[in-house]
Amino acid sequence: MKQYTFPEGFLWGSAASAPQTEGASQKDGKAKSIWDYWYETEAERFYENIGPEITSDFYHCYEQDIQRMKNIHLNSFRTSISWSRLLPDGTNVNQKAVEFYNRVIDTLLNQGIKPIINLFHFDMPMHLQEKGGWENREVVDAFAFYARTAFELFGDRVTLWTTFNEPIVPVEMGYLNHFHYPCVVDMKRAVTVAYHSILASAKAIRNYRELNRDGQIGIILNLTPSYPRSQDKEDVRAAEIADLFFNRSFLDPSVLGEYPSALIELLDEHQLLPHREKGDKELLRHNVVDFLGVNYYQPRRVKKKESAGSSQEGIMPEDFFDPYIWPERRMNPYRGWEIYEKGLYDIAVNIKQNYGNIPWYVAENGMGVANEERFMDQTGTIQDNYRIEFYEEHLKWLHQAIEEGSNCFGYHVWTFMDNWSWLNAYKNRYGFYRVNLKDRERILKKSGNWFKQVIDQNGLIVED
Template sequence: MKKEYKFPENFFWGTATSAVQSEGRVSGDQKGMDIWDYSSKEYNHRFYHGITTEQVSGFYRDYREDIKKASDISLNSFRTSISWARLIPNGVGEINPEAITFYKNVFTELREKGLSVFVNLYHFDMPMALQKEGGFENKNTIEAYKNYAETCFDLFGDLVDYWFTFNEPMIPAEAGYLHDRHYPYVVDFKRAAQVLHNIVVSHCEAVRVFRKKKRNNQIGIIMDVLPVYPRSSHPADMEAARMADLFYTRSLNEVILKGEYPVELIEILTEYNQLPPQVSKEELALIKATKIDLLGINYYQPRRVKAKECLVNPNGVFMPENFFDPYIMPGRRMNTSRGIEIYPKGIYDIAINIKKLYGDIPWFVSENGIGIQDEEAFIRDGIVQDDYRIEFLTEHLQWLHKAMKEGVNCKGYHMWTFVDCWSWINTFKNRYGFYRLNLETGEKTLKKSGIWFKEVIENNGFEV
């Protein structure tokens, strides 16, 4: 017997993408260079098949047709980002009129098609001119970001329903300044900590500017969460999980949602001389006073850990991983294309924690999805038969539904992504979209999962 899963009226059903990953560049667009334009060329060997930002999914050219495709599958909301370097090519100073026209047209088109407009201000894409001056290591960038945010509020405020200051603010610090995945490829915990702190202050400055304008729309932030699970109930494994959660979840969630850094984190960083050197009382007071309206949560995988098995190299780089080891759980279910675990219950655990720990703040799933390599192998009769994606989304939505039945304050679900997009160093290795992008022709064709999602939206739920 089938079970029905119904969601609340006015639930946000949508997709998410970003400017860097979808827009591309065309001759005469006057866009400035960002760190991805630069690194995908200058460090081309790091990018799968050497595909640069000039070869993305063409949203800058095709936005009207793409938005119609979004409407065709009944999406009621759509998240994208503004490219800082497109709007203000040098990060500060002159504004690009071509960008103003483009974004106004995009947001207007979305609204005319009946989609709520969710706009993120920063999705990993520092203007290269500012990065040369230190990026978010440099306190001057906080002021530059605040002015950029205010410019966006003034230009597009009447067209945007929900603003978000940052997508996954941990990533620019962790991937760019600690784990050597994103430009500028620095490996230094103290510098990473300074970058993260300055991003938090930038977020708060943008919210403060937004509040002064007394607009009717809302503002929030989007954070990625990997719920942490210990190998066992042994105290050493439990402590490893606590430390992983402290460094990678609480370090950001608590400062954003509670207004303070965890005391334990400050104590550890003090002990190991890893506190960011530039933190003022005024900044901490601003953090304490800043509140958001809506929280976005990105969820893809869990983090499983165990107690350390070897002593830490005393001359090595200070890392969160000094306090735990990753745990490869026997029998775990894997997405072998990405090398990450599939664990739908994680979305339930995150939801319950938000309710329990963070005052039942309104939130939504801002990203969730599955990237698969060589999807052309699943094409039948011209359509990608991505039953694996339907299964993935169904299971996650079932667990989300359970959490909502238990009273969590979730407002919507956005899948990553709308059209197959360029995905950082993996470029187009793994495909995530409801629409397949043909890299040779630029054609965008609906997958089986897109047909399924349209039915889910129109029924405001599904049966299994």
């Protein structure tokens, strides 16, 4: 047997978000988010017509769910606040939302579970989207006000905050594809959305520090290593461009306080630079994150552009490279993602070498599988050995990175219980607990008991 022991005080937990778990989507004063609106207008686009109105009903079941977290010994939990619940009109605080989030935070703390609270998880309030969403600079200031409100209300107990979860996703899915509202496909507008998101993050960070709270603030990025097909200079260049667009566009300004010059030059060459204002550079330079959350699911493999250029919609990121299928790849066929555990190690090395070895933690890592009932035994337990293997192999690589000096302080899985996942709804399940959609009953899977043992051992003990 071989033992992989993690640092003392390591954060073992899980991640979730308000729109994917809370439900009560328009109750107790909550206003509509883009997801509420989109479901009302195009319910057929959502898998099995399941929308955001109930999800996993954490809004009503939080006390029992937090007890379930305690039962499998989680010492930390990351979720988000719903902007449209806390500030339904963007200005006035919804007292019922304050009471709910206070109860959640206090219950977590009473159970010895450290809350990590995120401010934005793809759920733009609809009244702000009608003003242009992240395309409108006014929304940057609206977010900064929302962030300050949250810090003032909950910052006496919450000591780890993050501004955004995966800010590249609304850019990629909502402004370069049709998978998130508003389904715009326009790279110039996408660049503006990305730029305003990073400005909003920096303004929130500035507000947090002005309040002199006893805590830290970061951002959560889904870092997807870009691997070239070969060391041919054109393949390498293709991977560098993919990395600029999908990783460094948020990583560099968040951690280093400035954009990579190569990205600025590339955008300028193609007339894609966003409108900037005086003071923007200083804002980014002086408001970098204290720590980084990293979501890792899959790598990106690319080669030089060989296919015909895209689109009647104008230039797109895919005009600079083609996807490459690695012959040795292993796939999660349900999600269509490659499983490549070493990618987490490569991320750790990159952070150590190029980003000052900033403190960071794995904010999401998980495996979504459809039709998990196939793996249910006579007791009703899902025997999800595939998920256990997925986690074990990633943790081995993470342990190696820590042994080599990477400043990683935690590992959070996606997710604690099956949750609603945007257009896919409950198609793929990720949780330690199965959620029965008929009655919202939670049933612990095999992986939940396995993770409890990992936490108790502060690591893995596996066959060598």
